[in-house]
Amino acid sequence: MSSKIGARLLARTNRSVALTAAGKQFLADSRQILGLVNEAAARAERLHQGETGELRIGFTSSAPFIKAVSDTLSLFRQDYPDVHMQTREMNTREQIAPLNEGALDMGVTAQYLIAGYAGLGSDSA
Incomplete structure (x- = not known):
């Protein structure tokens, strides 16, 4: 994913892996997108069930x-x-x-x- 974005998302050392600033932003945005996808699926299901x-x-x-x-x-x-x-x-x-x-x-x-x-x-x- 880093190569596609053009920024390093993870900083690796011999003992650990940590998110870079770009990685933290990417994670936050990804969580928001996933939340929106889940909300959209729930709304579609409610519409299909006749609840909305x-x-x-x-x-x-x-x-x-x-x-x-x-x-x-x-x-x-x-x-x-x-x-x-x-x-x-x-x-x-x-x-x-x-x-x-x-x-x-x-x-x-x-x-x-x-x-x-x-x-x-x-x-x-």
Whole structure:
């Protein structure tokens, strides 16, 4: 590594090896880089596990849904504080295209209106 850097990193004697000033700086920088790599890997893992990132939700504001949506989102925020939720109030029909195109991750809709739309799954509460 010393030849690649162009500076001696280690000072050797008959009895010991010690870091030079360049070696100390290289070690400090290397530790910082390794820390950043570990942090990046941890962030990527959290994102992959769904513990962070963005969740785009469309919801209908029909009276029966309002409290259920609010309560569910509050619980989700408690469990996943690093997930940013972007909510959009839309009627059921307005949600179909964004759901199919991937512009919304999920939608709270009137189930009878989405029946027959290919690619959309549903789960009734």
